[in-house]
Amino acid sequence: MTRPPARPATGRAPSPAPGSSWLLRTERTVYAVRLEAGGQWAELAAWGPHGTETGPSALDWSRRTHFLTPADAAPAEYIPSGLRPFTGADLTVRRPDGERGTWWTCTGAEQDGERSLRLEFTDERTGLRATLCYDTVPGTDVVLRRTELANDGDEVLHLEDLDSAAVNVPVQGGARLTYLAGQWSQEFTRHQLDLVRGRFAIGSIQGVPGHAYAPWLAVQDAAHPDSADTPTYGVALAWPGNWHITADAEPGGAVRVRAGRVPHEGAVALRPGATLTTPVLACAFSAGGLDGLGAEWHRYERHLAGERLHRPRKVLYNSWYATEFDVEATGQLELAAIAAEMGVELFVVDDGWFTGRKDEKGGLGDWQPDPAAFPGGTDGAAGLDALIARVRELGMDFGLWVEPEAISPAAQLYADHPDWVYRIDGRPATLVREQLLLDLGRADVQEFVIATLDRLLTAHDIRYLKWDMNRPPTERGRPGAIPPGELDLDAAHVAGYLRVLDHLRARHPHVTVEGCAGGGARIEHATLARTDVVWPSDNTAPLDRLAVQYGYLHAHAPHTMSSWVTDEPGVFDPRPRSLAFRFVLAAAGVLGIGADIRGWSAEQRAEAAGWVARYKDVRDVVHHGRARLIGGPDDATCAVQYDAPDGRRVVVAAWSTGRLDGAPLTPGRPARVRLRGLDPAARYTDHDTGTVYSGAHLLHSGLPLGWSAGHDAELVVLTMQ
CATH class of the missing domain: 2.70.98.60 (alpha-galactosidase from lactobacil brevis)
Incomplete structure (x- = not known):
């Protein structure tokens, strides 16, 4: 290949010859x-x-x-x-x-x-x-x-x-x-x-x-x-x-x-x-x-x-599905105590923790702890600190949900700064999810968001921040801008968003940041470079989520994929699935729990604790290894194979999505998943059953999975001898 000559002292490289x-x-x-x-x-x-x-x-x-x-x-x-x-x-x-x-x-x-x-x-x-x-x-x-x-x-x-x-x-x-x-x-x-x-x-x-x-x-x-x-x-x-x-x-x-x-x-x-x-x-x-x-x-x-890749992505519990906007310290502590017994490492309070936030219509922009939700002081801060201290005593970190770009028309912030929202003079404003959007391209809005997050993360022992965005910009204008013909509002908003994330990384490096935009509406490499995990979808139903995660893993890595176990029924595929199915699915990325665990039986809580412990044992392979998609959500058996970087451990997350084989009433046979990339001459031992397979067997005949009505998912760990 032609190598161009060195750049001259003028600072501009010489013109290369045509055909170079x-x-x-x-x-x-x-x-x-x-x-x-x-x-x-x-x-x-x-x-x-x-x-x-x-x-x-x-x-x-x-x-x-x-x-x-x-x-x-x-x-x-x-x-x-x-x-x-x-x-x-x-x-x-x-x-x-x-x-x-x-x-x-x-x-x-x-x-x-x-x-x-x-x-x-x-x-x-x-x-x-x-x-x-x-x-x-x-x-x-x-x-x-x-x-x-x-x-x-x-x-x-x-x-x-x-x-x-x-x-x-x-x-x-x-x-x-x-x-x-x-x-x-x-x-x-x-x-x-x-x-x-x-x-x-x-x-x-x-x-x-x-x-x-x-x-x-x-x-x-x-x-x-x-x-x-x-x-x-x-x-x-x-x-x-x-x-x-x-x-x-x-x-x-x-x-x-x-x-x-x-x-x-x-x-x-x-x-x-x-x-x-x-x-x-x-x-x-x-x-x-x-x-x-x-x-x-x-x-x-x-x-x-x-x-930051080498920081373990902690198992979290998020309280949204359990309490929604009805956030108060006693109920949150009840959830936290149960979560801690299951082995959860991080407790996150979602929407509803700040003043004026009893439903979708209020509070956004007024980011102060609600004293009614967190009693013990005049402004809610002392009560929030008391909750955080109790969560820490239970052995968990504490996290909080925020939506920094949003503002409620009823919020004090809007009364003080109506000019901070996107708007077009003389035109009505469109409410989406009962809220407006701040013009984050403005320097003063950026400074407000940075000051707000700095205050929260400095005043309180918060180790996790879930950044949400629940509406796109409408009436996207900035009246009074000079010269108006030279606005570039999209790029300005992006620059402001990335500036705030960069600030979080530099000023609060101990805080894990989750990216969310009404689910997976803002997932790309600029965001992934500045966050630790992202939320692919608000849909946590088991078979629906399987399709989401299958597509997601084509483009994005497991260590970025936040996934929760909930009780939510299917939206597009309502077929019921076991608690094991939901846990194995969430363990395919970064495991979280979002169900109302107060309603779980002792048996369900014990099963959950077992899955959490199992996930902790394999998450280094899931997050750092080579992931291979085997089959798809439309196949009777779908799986993801994770190979440890040194090849010594293989983790297989597998799910049954189709009809059963009829056993034992008919001469059915277990489903088999042909694994990939193994050493044919090596021997692999199943961590649970002790069964020994040759690599050639797993590649050619496949890993057997005996599905039944009560057994529709499995997390298999194979160790090379």
Whole structure:
């Protein structure tokens, strides 16, 4: 690969020669980029296992075009609308005179070994300078991409499209797309379709990623999508605001994926001298199909967690389902005492603990402990401290629910600062869940939220914070802003949200932070990098939740997946399931309990204590090991296999979802789950039964699971001898 000369003393790298190429190398893959012959755009040359770069590019084409331009057919990495007018550009720039075309050439290149790359393109007429940025992630097969857009001219430029990157995938005969979609209480449901011609698009303009789609996509060749060794490409956008992902089956058969943020105002103003950086688009490749791609995303999210990964995710109890808004110290202590007997390590008081919060209509914004709920002082603080002290005496940490971005019209905060909410003068405000939304893009609102959280976390011994958000922004305006034509409210809110999370991390490193947005409406890498766990869905019904978690684990790691055991009936699949089913399901991520345990029998509490102890014994494998999805929620038996990093222990969480085999009235046989990735020559012992299996047996014949009406789930622990 061509290595560009060193950057000169002026600070700008020299223009590379047309046809120059560069190579990025991850643990098992390469990503090769080359400059087209005219120097006007970069294009993908190779992406795949080591060695893929040697030989003719799988994206090479005849260069013949009819009714198109060469750029329209090229596997361009990032290209403006002027150069690519017909098949989909990644950037559209509008000048003050209304012209929308941009024509640039490569004016610089800088590479740091095979770890990172920066390619600079400049349009002399507009003064726009775009830098394509590539970075590899140590210990993973992920390449991070983003674009820096700088205005070196003397007039304001309006960016109408500003994607982060384009990803070209060499497929033959169409692409199999896998994506995660649903709605509130049905998030992360896995869907697939074959794209032979045309366009596929998903996204959100709700100010958050939303319940309907996750900002994640996997692409495979439609000819062989289900093989375990199918090359699989994936993208995930790190942006907790408006976004889109688009896949186009382009002329010549290749598939090109574009992803980026979507400005609320339709365009972003880039003033002279200003620079805008797009959200990071993580790009991953695996030669091992969807299962292998999922493992890459899990490795990447463990990298995002850093040293916080090694803090055990504690078993929690959350009081919402037991008390809802009826929070008072005596009832909370009763729940805490029972939870402690079960081995719970963390007790979380949910919504309803603060003044004015007897239902959905009041209190949000007035974050003071309710003295009626926590007697013992004039302001509720002493009573809350007394509750926390008692919870600590029971051997548990204490946590609290907050919704920092929300405000109730009846709250004192709204009376004092009505200008802090999103609003449009002369237009009515829409209430969602009886509340409005604070404009977190404002510096004064950010300071209020930071001061509020600092006060709570400093004044009280709180070790866990559940950050919720239960409504999208409506009437999204900021009257009086100057100049109004240059607002970028979506980006401002995202920046404020991330600033507060960064502050929590720096100022209160001992506090575990859970991310929630009416369930799973704000789960992406920017949030996951700043929280410890997230809440995938408000739906905790057993079979419904199984589908949610199955899809979730395609894109996200088990150590991020908060999951509770509750008594909730099914919403979409009401078939009853055992307490064991619910516990094994919750143990597949980060175990919590949310049921009204006051109503559980002594036998149920004892069973729960056994499952909690069992989970504690295996959570290091679940959170740090390799996860493999076996079957799915539509199969009669569904399982997740977790392999310890050293391969010495294997944990299998399995569930029965189908009809039973009829035993003992008919000659039925137990269900069998074929495990993966084991050493065929090794011997594995079942921790509970003492049964010894060869690796070959578990791979070929499978792990036997004798389902019955009273036994519909199992957590099997196998130890290599």
